[in-house]
Every structure is written in C-alpha cells, then in structure tokens.
Amino acid sequence: MTSGSARTGLSLLSPAFLVMAATLLAPVVALIVMSFWTQSGFEIDRTFTLANYSRLVEPGEGTVWYGIRFPLAYPVPAVLMVKSLAMSLVATICVIGVAWPMAYFLAFRVTRYKAMWMILLTIPFWTSYLLRVFSWKIVLGFNGAINSGLQWLGLIREPLEFLLYNPLAVMITLAHSWIAFSVLPIYVSLEKIDRTLLEAASDLGDSRWKRFRRITLPLSMPGTIAATLLVFIPTVGDYVTPTLVGGPGGTMIGSLVQQLFLRQDNAPMGAAISIVMMLIIAVLVGLFLWLIGYGRIRRRIG
Amino acid sequence: MTRRFDPLFLYAVLFVLFLYGPMLLMPLFSLNDGNFATFPLKGFTLRHYGEMAQNTSMMTALKNSLIVGLGVSVTATALALPAALALTRYRVPAGGAILSFMMLPLVVPSIVLAVGLLIVVLRLLSLPLSLWTVAAGHLMLCIPFGMTVLMSRLEGFDKSLEEASRDLGASGWSTFRRVTLPLAAPGVISSLLLCFIISFDEFVISFFLTGTDNTLPVFLFSQLRFPNRLPGTLALGSLILVGSAVLVIVAEIVRKRGVASDNPGDI
Numbered sequence: 001m002t003s004g005s006a007r008t009g010l011s012l013l014s015p016a017f018l019v020m021a022a023t024l025l026a027p028v029v030a031l032i033v034m035s036f037w038t039q040s041g042f043e044i045d046r047t048f049t050l051a052n053y054s055r056l057v058e059p060g061e062g063t064v065w066y067g068i069r070f071p072l073a074y075p076v077p078a079v080l081m082v083k084s085l086a087m088s089l090v091a092t093i094c095v096i097g098v099a100w101p102m103a104y105f106l107a108f109r110v111t112r113y114k115a116m117w118m119i120l121l122t123i124p125f126w127t128s129y130l131l132r133v134f135s136w137k138i139v140l141g142f143n144g145a146i147n148s149g150l151q152w153l154g155l156i157r158e159p160l161e162f163l164l165y166n167p168l169a170v171m172i173t174l175a176h177s178w179i180a181f182s183v184l185p186i187y188v189s190l191e192k193i194d195r196t197l198l199e200a201a202s203d204l205g206d207s208r209w210k211r212f213r214r215i216t217l218p219l220s221m222p223g224t225i226a227a228t229l230l231v232f233i234p235t236v237g238d239y240v241t242p243t244l245v246g247g248p249g250g251t252m253i254g255s256l257v258q259q260l261f262l263r264q265d266n267a268p269m270g271a272a273i274s275i276v277m278m279l280i281i282a283v284l285v286g287l288f289l290w291l292i293g294y295g296r297i298r299r300r301i302g
Numbered sequence: 303m304t305r306r307f308d309p310l311f312l313y314a315v316l317f318v319l320f321l322y323g324p325m326l327l328m329p330l331f332s333l334n335d336g337n338f339a340t341f342p343l344k345g346f347t348l349r350h351y352g353e354m355a356q357n358t359s360m361m362t363a364l365k366n367s368l369i370v371g372l373g374v375s376v377t378a379t380a381l382a383l384p385a386a387l388a389l390t391r392y393r394v395p396a397g398g399a400i401l402s403f404m405m406l407p408l409v410v411p412s413i414v415l416a417v418g419l420l421i422v423v424l425r426l427l428s429l430p431l432s433l434w435t436v437a438a439g440h441l442m443l444c445i446p447f448g449m450t451v452l453m454s455r456l457e458g459f460d461k462s463l464e465e466a467s468r469d470l471g472a473s474g475w476s477t478f479r480r481v482t483l484p485l486a487a488p489g490v491i492s493s494l495l496l497c498f499i500i501s502f503d504e505f506v507i508s509f510f511l512t513g514t515d516n517t518l519p520v521f522l523f524s525q526l527r528f529p530n531r532l533p534g535t536l537a538l539g540s541l542i543l544v545g546s547a548v549l550v551i552v553a554e555i556v557r558k559r560g561v562a563s564d565n566p567g568d569i
Contacts, residue, residue: 008517009391009397010388010394012388012392013394013400014364014387016382016384019445020403020404023401023404023441024415024442026422026426027415027418030418082553101313101317105313109310117314120318121318126550127325127543127547128503130503130505130523131328131503131542134522134539135328136324137526144340145339145341147340152342164470222549233411234409236411237412238411238415239413240506257417261554262510267417271421274413278411278414
C-alpha cells in the first residue's frame with residue numbers, strides 16, 4: 001500500500017539510513033581507501049599505490065600446501081584463503097545435509113507442538129556464538145569431556161590429542177554453530193509448497209521418491225540456496241572458531257586479518273586482504289547462483 | 303490415533319541432542335565440585351557461582367554489557383520503526399536498493415565490518431576506543447534485524463484498519479499512535495529483545511572496538527586462556543545461556559501472540 005508521499009517516506013527512512021551510512025558505508029569506503037596505502041613500522045604512507053595488491057600476487061619461492069603449489073613471494077594469504085574456502089565449503093555441505101531432513105520433518109511431519117519445536121531450534125541461534133564455540137573446547141579438549149569420559153570408562157589410557165586444535169575441529173564447530181541458522185530458511189520454502197501439487201503427483205501415478213525428486217526438492221531450492229549462502233559467506237571470514245579450537249594448524253583468513261590489524265601493525269595489508277576476500281566470496285556466490293540457474297528457479301517459482 | 307514409528311522423528315530428536323549436547327555441558331560442569339571440566343562428576347556445588355559474584359572485573363563487564371545492550375536495543379528499534387514504516391507504507395524512491403544496502407551486515411563477515419569501523423574511528427575521526435564505539439558497531443548490526451522483524455509485523459496485519467482510521471478523520475500521527483503502534487507492538491517488543499541479545503552476545507566487533515572497558519563477551523574471551531579461571535567462566539557462561547534462552551522464549555511468545563491476535567475482533 002502506498003498511502004503517503006515519497007517525501008514523508010524518505011524523512012521516516014533517513015535517520016536509520018544515515019546511521020547505516022556512517023557505520024556501514026563509511027567503514028567499507030575507508031577499508032577500500034586504506035588498502036591503497038602502505039605502512040612501515042608505525043608510519044602510514046598515504047600515497048596511492050597498488051603495492052599491497054601486487055604483493056599478494058608477486059611470484060616467488062612459494063610453498064606447497066596439501067599438494068597445491070603456491071609460487072608466491074608472500075604465499076600466506078593465498079594459502080589461508082584457499083584453506084578457509086575449502087573448510088567453509090565442507091562445513092556448509094555438512095550443515096545443509098544435516099539441516100535439510102530436520103526442516104522436512106518440521107514442515108511435513110510435525111502437527112502438534114510445532115511452536116515448541118520452533119523455539120527449540122531458535123534458542124541456539126540466539127545464544128552467544130562465543131559460548132557455543134567454547135563449549136566445543138570443553139567437549140574436545142585435552143582435559144575435555146570426551147577424553148575424561150573415555151578414560152573414566154577405561155576405554156583409553158592417555159587423552160586423545162588429535163581431537164582439538166586442527167582443521168577438523170574447526171569444521172565440526174563451524175557446522176554446529178551454524179546449523180540452527182540454516183533449518184529455518186529451508187523450512188520456510190518447504191512450508192510454502194502447495195500440498196495439492198503433491199496430491200496431484202500421487203494421483204497421477206508418481207512414486208513417493210519421484211514425487212520428492214520432481215516437486216519437493218525443486219520447490220525447496222530458494223530456501224536451500226539461501227541457507228547455503230547464509231552459512232558459507234560468514235564462515236569464510238570467521239575469526240572466533242579458528243582462534244579458540246583451531247590451534248596453529250586450523251587458522252583461517254580471518255585470523256590473519258586480525259593479526260595484521262592488531263598485532264603486526266600492517267593495517268593497509270589487512271585492508272587489502274579483507275577487500276580481496278570479499279571480492280572472492282562475491283564472485284564465488286555469483287558463479288554458484290549462475291551455475292545452478294538461480295534466475296530461472298526464481299522465475300519459475302515466482 | 304496411532305501412527306507407525308517415524309524414523310524422521312528419531313532423526314529430529316538426535317538433531318536436537320546434537321544441537322544442545324555441547325552447550326549443556328557448561329551448566330553441568332559449572333555445578334560440579336571440581337576445578338576442571340572433566341568426568342567423572344565429583345558432586346554438586348554452587349561455589350563457582352559464589353566466586354563469580356565476587357569477581358569485580360567480571361561484574362563490571364556485565365554492567366557494561368547491560369548498559370550497551372539496553373541503549374543499543376532502544377536506539378536501534380527507535381530508528382528501525384520509522385524506517386520499516388517508510389518501506390511498507392510509503393512509495394520510497396529506490397526503496398529496494400536502500401533496503402538491500404541496509405541488510406548488508408547480515409551477509410558481510412563481521413571481521414570486515416569490525417576492521418572497517420576500526421579504521422574510521424582511529425584514522426578518520428581520531429576518537430579513542432570506548433563503549434561508545436562498541437555501541438556504534440552494535441547499532442549497525444541491530445538495525446537490519448530490527449527492520450526485518452518490524453517489516454514482517456507491519457506487513458502482517460490488516461491495513462484497512464489504518465485506512466478506516468484516516469477515513470474517520472484521524473491525522474497521520476494519531477492514526478500511527480492509536481492504530482499502527484498498538485498493532486505493531488508485538489514487533490516492537492521482539493525487536494527490542496532481539497537487538498538486546500545481539501548486542502549482549504556480540505564478540506568480534508566489540509573485540510576490535512573496545513577500549514579499556516570490556517563488554518562481557520570480550521572479558522570472557524580473555525578468561526578462556528587461563529585454565530584456573532575455568533570454573534568461574536563456566537558459571538558465567540551458564541547464566542548467559544539461561545538468560546538468553548529465557549529472553550528468546552519470551553520474544554517468541556510475544557511474537558506468536560501478536561500473530562494470533564491479527565484478527566481485528568480480538569483486539
């Protein structure tokens with residue numbers, strides 16, 4: 001409904017917009033500007049240069065990581081970027097795989113106590129991310145619940161050291177932290193499916209599996225895609241999880257950005273890496289949407 | 303009605319156990335009479351909670367978080383309500399683009415937002431880091447959430463009520479105060495609660511933007527490195543978990559009530 005003039009609308013919108021411009025637009029612009037500066041010691045040189053970006057792709061000795069060669073003079077950001085993308089991807093696939101049946105259960109099987117199920121899934125989403133990550137440290141730690149529990153039961157003598165401080169611990173923790181977040185979008189698109197379509201398919205002789213593959217699954221795609229992106233995008237740059245449960249082997253690109261800003265005093269390089277990270281994520285997301293034909297799906301479902 | 307056993311039900315139960323299992327260890331060990339989070343449990347005690355209450359820096363951090371959380375949730379909701387009204391009730395030029403821009407904090411990794419804000423505060427404005435800078439960062443995170451909640455509420459109820467009010471001669475302001483606001487109230491309350499929780503739990507932005515005054519998550523993070531502080535940390539963590547859970551349940555119930563009473567006859 002549009003009952004008022006554009007001017008009233010704009011004046012109602014502008015306070016929130018101005019705050020967002022100051023706290024969101026200005027920082028992004030500042031980040032871009034700073035990525036073209038350089039820093040040596042405590043001095044920031046404000047002459048415009050592409051030095052940070054060219055340093056990221058400058059050829060050199062390089063290093064090998066899991067059989068992939070990185071022939072770069074400063075390979076750390078590239079390695080961490082690829083590693084972060086790979087870890088987030090694995091975590092995201094696990095999240096969607098585990099969350100999907102749960103969303104299906106909520107949409108098609110729950111008839112009574114639906115509100116209770118919804119609240120059960122909403123609570124973890126709103127409880128401290130830091131504490132959820134920390135709880136995995138308690139579970140997996142050297143003196144943690146699994147180790148002490150197994151020792152108590154007499155199944156192992158020495159604590160298992162491989163549980164914590166590695167990429168696997170990071171991926172498990174990421175998946176657990178984001179899983180509640182992904183059930184709801186999938187559930188919403190499943191809930192919207194017109195039940196008469198399913199009846200029609202059955203009446204016309206589709207088997208249950210065929211009906212699922214030809215109607216339920218395609219119609220759930222908007223929510224499933226949204227959930228995939230909602231998990232993948234933020235986890236690539238996550239800083240809390242690798243810091244708490246990753247150890248030296250489980251660091252990600254977010255940890256490097258934090259170090260460059262707060263410890264190594266090379267904020268311009270940190271800014272350049274943040275920008276490159278955002279661009280890579282944006283390109284990958286665009287490519288993913290194009291590959292699965294997102295526009296077509298949206299048009300068809302309306 | 304008897305139904306055959308549904309394997310999906312078992313799956314859902316396991317899912318919820320996986321979701322809550324690790325988190326519930328925290329309250330479990332916080333009540334255990336031991337200094338490590340290990341099995342076997344030694345016995346019930348409340349002493350960790352007593353030690354926590356006597357930790358003054360922890361209590362200061364708690365107070366800081368409460369102040370920032372309250373201030374941010376009220377400010378964010380006060381800004382989000384008119385914005386949500388504008389986008390649902392008025393024809394705003396480029397409204398869709400503005401909305402997409404304002405929703406960006408939901409998809410940009412928070413470390414990028416944090417370092418960007420840090421540059422603006424330190425280099426551009428040359429301001430000292432303080433709870434104010436933390437609050438500014440939280441405000442940016444909370445406004446999109448508040449707008450999402452309020453817009454879905456404003457789109458959810460019967461707009462003919464507002465038309466009727468105007469047709470009967472009420473001014474724009476009195477239509478807002480006597481029709482729109484009471485109908486939007488459940489949305490306003492859940493926006494207040496959710497913004498408070500976001501601010502209260504937020505870590506990454508606070509970690510970058512805080513000065514000498516810590517918020518509770520930043521304080522907690524600093525404690526996680528010291529094994530001997532574990533029991534107090536567990537006690538505090540458990541209280542935060544329980545507190546957040548209670549707030550979410552209240553917010554959900556308020557929101558559900560709102561949806562249920564959409565029918566004008568119920569008001």
